Amino acid sequence: MTGAAFLAAPSFVHAQAATTPAPATTAAVQDTIKGLPLDGIAAVVGDQVILVSEVMTAVNQARASGAKVESAKDLARLEQEILEQMIDAELLVQKAKDEKVEVQDAEIADAVDSQEKKIRQQFKSDAEFKAALKEAGMGSLEEWRKLQGDQVKRTKLQQGVMQKLQRDGKVTSVNVGEAEIAEAFDVFKARVGPKEARVGLRQIVVATKPSEDSKKRARNKIDSLYAELLKRPEDFELIAKRESMDGTRELGGDLGWNRRGRMVPEFDRMMFSLNPGIISPIVETAFGFHIIRVDRVQPAEVKARHILIRPMVDTADERRARILADSVAAAWRAGGSFDSLSVKFHDDASGExxxxxxxxxxxxxxxxxxxxxxxxxxxxxxxxPLPDPSAGVSKFVIAQVTFLDEAGEWTLGEARERIREQLSEERKMRRLIDNLKKKTYVSVRYDPAKQSGSDR
Structure with a gap:
């Protein structure tokens, strides 16, 4: 993983970059990508300006992701494609604002957190991670998070406006014929590569649950903490740091901003019923016993803290879960209904x-x-067994294979519906963007073809 990888971010309107690494380039092209050119206006869309430096940054992102550039002509072509995509994206973002499409800050933060976690996992140490940030031209993690957040927001605005316009019946369906699908088949195979082996399944996950004695001990513990909070409610964060049994402990129980439906139902109902500063009664969920305090409220989301006490589980509980899983598997093989068995035994709190x-x-x-x-x-x-790190034991999976497909070359029959759906979506998008261009001021000021022979 190089620093260039940090620059990559999702984009709804994006290039279909090659998946193979770029070979050695000419000296002229190498000189171009060493740094960004002197800035200028590449295009004006409505009241927004797209800078040449922004186009060059996106070009470098594409090259870091494997876009094939072997000559100055290839580079000019890539710049032209990316400039057009940036114009399309800006038109969609502006339409999203017109349609009052919004993206919640919590949703953006979640996406950036997920990206950061995936990237961090590819480095052996925090020092390597920070060094790669610097290589990518980022002064700090906060700078990278802001850049990612801006790009995530734009992507979600584009997705959101397409979904809203489709719901409102403002995006018409586009029919795709068999001849068009056959013509696109070779392009599809080149883009996605050989078909990899795939499997489908349905499953019942049996959790390792605590004994009744363990639950009683946990309940007694949370009762004592609740009594302590009634005397000193201002100590909520201190008690959370001392006692809470989950990843929020070091943060004083801070759960951040959350929208409805993100937590398990019992927790969710209580959290959204509280006024700021009020300490909840004890709430029992599949995770254990909670005390909740809401700190701030804004439309559709709340910022809350909690204290969690988990009933302890041990190897005896794990053995009991294994025996139960064996009995569920036997009942399923004997003709038992998956729907009935899953309702009774599947652990919804597992997230599986x-x-x-x-x-x-x-x-x-x-x-x-x-x-x-x-x-x-x-x-x-x-x-x-499937390890459950939060509990320190395993849960057990009973799975039935519902789909099997071996690796190999795609056939037209296998790819037909994927190609049909992709072509239809692309054409709906193209029709929408072309209509937006007719209603929006768009002025292109930068011509990559004229620059391809010059020293940029």
Missing amino acids: DKTIPEYPRSELPEPYRNALEGATLNQVVDPF
Whole structure:
């Protein structure tokens, strides 16, 4: 992972970059990408300006992601494509504002947190992570997060306005014929590469649950903390740092901003019923016992803290869960209804989906890969353990294979619906953007073709 990877961010309107690394370039092209050119206006869209430096930054992002550039002519072509995409994106963002489409700050923060977590995992130390930030031209993590946040917001605005216009019936469907699908098949194969092995399944996840004695001890503990808070409510953060049994402990129980539906129902209902500064009664969820305090409220979301006390589980509880999982698997194989069994035994708090229609085998977690090795269609595999780091024990998965597809070359039949859907979406998008261009002032000031022979 190089610093250039930090510059990459999602974009709804984006280039179809090559997936192979770029070969050695000519000296002229190498000189171009060493730094950004002197700034100028590349285009004006409505009342917004797109700078040449912004185009060059996006070009460098594309090259870092594998866009093929072997000559100055290739570079000019890539610049032209990206400039057009940036104009399209700006038109959609402006339309989103006209349509009153909004993106919540919490939603942006969640997306950036997820990106940061994935990137950090690819470095051995925090020092390597910070060094890569500097290589990418970022003065600090905060600067990178702001850049990512801005790009995430623009992407979500583009997605949001398309969804709203479709709901409102303002984006018409586009029919795609068989001849068009056949013509696009070779492009599809070149873009996505060979078909990788995929598997689909449905599953029941059996949690390792605490004994009644353990739950009583946890309840007694939370009762004592609640009594302490009634005497000194101002000590909520201190008590959370001392006692809470989850990842928010070091933050004094801070859960950040949350919208409805993000937490389990019992927690969610209580959190949204509280006024700021009020301490909740004790709330029991699948995770344990909670005390909640809301700090701030704004439309559609709240900022809250909590204290969590988990009932302890041990190897005896884990053995009991394994026996239960074996009995569920036996009932399923004997003809039991998946719907009935999953309602009764699936642990919704685990966050594991009951149904996974298709998933690349190579991306499955190791326990799944091992358990599904050699499994046949419709087979219910033996229960297998899945580590539950928060509890320190395993939960158990009973899975049935519902889809199997081996690796190999795509056939037109396999790719037909994917190509049809993609072409339809692209054409709907193109029609919308062309209509927006007719209603919006767009002036292109930068011509990459004229620059391709000059020393930029």
